Amino acid sequence: MHKIEKLFDINIVLMTLFSSLETIREEKDIELIYDMEATIPKELRGDSDVLLRVLSKVLTFVCQNTDKKEIVLSLDAPEDFVYEEFISFTIKDTHIEKDKILEFLDANINYELKILEGKIVYENDADIHLDLPFKISELGHRRHYRLPDISMLGKKVLLICENETIAHSIEKMFKYFLYDVDVGFDAFKAQGNDLTPYDILIVDDHLNTEEFEHIIARIQQNIPLKYVLLKDAHIVESKTISVTTNLVKPVTEESVYELIISLFKNQTGRREVRSHSKMNIVDLENVLQVNKDHEMPVNQSSKIQESLESMIEKRRGLELPILDKAIGEANTKNMGLSYTHELKNFLDTFERSDLYFREIVQEKSIHKMKEFCIDLERHAKLIGAESLFRLAETLSLIFVYDKLDMLPIYPGKYHIELEKLIEEIKKELQMK
Incomplete structure (x- = not known):
C-alpha cells in the first residue's frame, strides 16, 4: 500500500472538518472545540485526505451518540518534532460506553x-486516542508561526468568554506568541x-451590547485598545461602533496568528509607548450581557449607587484647567x-449644545445622550x-452603571462648564 506524503496545512484540515460536521452539530446543538498544543506544526507531510476521513468518521460517531453539548478534539505532539x-x-x-466506542x-x-x-x-484515560505519524514540512523548522514585525510582540490580552474550555484553548494559542493573557472577570478585577x-480585548459575541460598544468607543479615545468579538461562523455581520474585527470559531493557531497580524499590520516598524497615567475603569461584569434575565437585587443596586457617587466625588475634588493649550496643541x-481650526470647530459644534443636552435629558432619549457624550468627550479631549472632558467622563459613568436618575442635575453643570470654556476659547482665538 503506497503511502502518500504531500504537503498540507493542518488548519485547513480542521476547518474543513468543522464545516463538514455543521449539519449534525446544529441539529444536536454541539460546540466543537479544537485544543491545539503549541508543538503542532502548521505544515505537515502526509495524506491529508485520509486524515480528514478518519476525523470525520470519528466525530460524526461521537456527535450521533453523545449527550454532551461540548466536544473537544485535542491535538498534541512531542516538543522536539x-x-x-x-x-x-x-x-x-x-x-x-467504552465498548461501543472500541467496537466502532x-x-x-x-x-x-x-x-x-x-x-x-487503548491504555489512556481518553475515550478516543489515535496516534498518527506525520513528517515535518522542513527539517529544523521547529517554531511554526513567526510574527513578521517586532511591533507585534509583547502585547497584553483580556479574554472574556463564558465557556472555560474555549477560553483555555484560546489562551494557550496567544501564549504561543508570548502574549500576556488574562482570562475572565476575576482576573480583570485583580487588575483593578x-x-x-x-x-486586545476579546469578548463573546453573545455578551456584547450596544451600550458596551459605546463605552469601548469612549475608552478607545484614550488608549489604542483593539476590541475583538468571538463569533460563531454563521453569525451575520452587523454594523458596530467600536469593534475592530472578529475572531471566528473554530479558533486555531492559524486564526490567532492572522488576527494578530490584522490588528497590528499598520503599526509595523514602531513600538507604541502608551501612557498609564490615566486609568480606564470599567465594571465589565456589570455592563456586559451577563445574567441580564435576573433583576438586580435592591442592596446590590444601592452599592453600585454608592460606588458611583464616591467616584464622582473624587473627580469633583480635582482642579483641572478649563483649556490647556499645551495639551490641545x-x-x-x-x-x-x-x-x-479645531477650536473654531468646537465653537461651531457645541456653542449652544447646553440647550440640546437639557432637551434630550428631559426627553430621556438614552441613545441621543450616549452619542452626545461620546462626541463631547472626543472634541473636549482633542x-x-x-x-x-472630566464632566463628559462622569456622564459616561452614569450610563455605564445605569443610574440615569442622577442625570437631571447635569444640564446645569454642563451649562456652567460650557460657558467657561467658550469664554477661554474666544480669548485664545482673539490672540491669534
Missing part, C-alpha cells in the same frame, strides 16, 4: 489507520477593573490638525478642555 513524529488526536468525556473504531477506521500507519491507543494595560499636532 525533529522529522517524523506521532500526533495524538484525543477526545475525552463523550459519555459514550475497530469496524470503521482500520483501513484508514493502515494507510496512515497509525494506531488506536482597568483596561489601560491591555492591547500636542493632541492636534499628533493628528496632523490645526489647533486654531482641544485640551480638561475640565469639560
Whole structure:
C-alpha cells in the first residue's frame, strides 16, 4: 500500500472538518472545540485526505451518540518534532460506553489507520486516542508561526468568554506568541477593573451590547485598545461602533496568528509607548450581557449607587484647567490638525449644545445622550478642555452603571462648564 506524503496545512484540515460536521452539530446543538498544543506544526507531510476521513468518521460517531453539548478534539505532539513524529488526536468525556466506542473504531477506521500507519491507543484515560505519524514540512523548522514585525510582540490580552474550555484553548494559542493573557472577570478585577494595560480585548459575541460598544468607543479615545468579538461562523455581520474585527470559531493557531497580524499590520516598524497615567475603569461584569434575565437585587443596586457617587466625588475634588493649550496643541499636532481650526470647530459644534443636552435629558432619549457624550468627550479631549472632558467622563459613568436618575442635575453643570470654556476659547482665538 503506497503511502502518500504531500504537503498540507493542518488548519485547513480542521476547518474543513468543522464545516463538514455543521449539519449534525446544529441539529444536536454541539460546540466543537479544537485544543491545539503549541508543538503542532502548521505544515505537515502526509495524506491529508485520509486524515480528514478518519476525523470525520470519528466525530460524526461521537456527535450521533453523545449527550454532551461540548466536544473537544485535542491535538498534541512531542516538543522536539525533529522529522517524523506521532500526533495524538484525543477526545475525552463523550459519555459514550467504552465498548461501543472500541467496537466502532475497530469496524470503521482500520483501513484508514493502515494507510496512515497509525494506531488506536487503548491504555489512556481518553475515550478516543489515535496516534498518527506525520513528517515535518522542513527539517529544523521547529517554531511554526513567526510574527513578521517586532511591533507585534509583547502585547497584553483580556479574554472574556463564558465557556472555560474555549477560553483555555484560546489562551494557550496567544501564549504561543508570548502574549500576556488574562482570562475572565476575576482576573480583570485583580487588575483593578482597568483596561489601560491591555492591547486586545476579546469578548463573546453573545455578551456584547450596544451600550458596551459605546463605552469601548469612549475608552478607545484614550488608549489604542483593539476590541475583538468571538463569533460563531454563521453569525451575520452587523454594523458596530467600536469593534475592530472578529475572531471566528473554530479558533486555531492559524486564526490567532492572522488576527494578530490584522490588528497590528499598520503599526509595523514602531513600538507604541502608551501612557498609564490615566486609568480606564470599567465594571465589565456589570455592563456586559451577563445574567441580564435576573433583576438586580435592591442592596446590590444601592452599592453600585454608592460606588458611583464616591467616584464622582473624587473627580469633583480635582482642579483641572478649563483649556490647556499645551495639551490641545500636542493632541492636534499628533493628528496632523490645526489647533486654531479645531477650536473654531468646537465653537461651531457645541456653542449652544447646553440647550440640546437639557432637551434630550428631559426627553430621556438614552441613545441621543450616549452619542452626545461620546462626541463631547472626543472634541473636549482633542482641544485640551480638561475640565469639560472630566464632566463628559462622569456622564459616561452614569450610563455605564445605569443610574440615569442622577442625570437631571447635569444640564446645569454642563451649562456652567460650557460657558467657561467658550469664554477661554474666544480669548485664545482673539490672540491669534
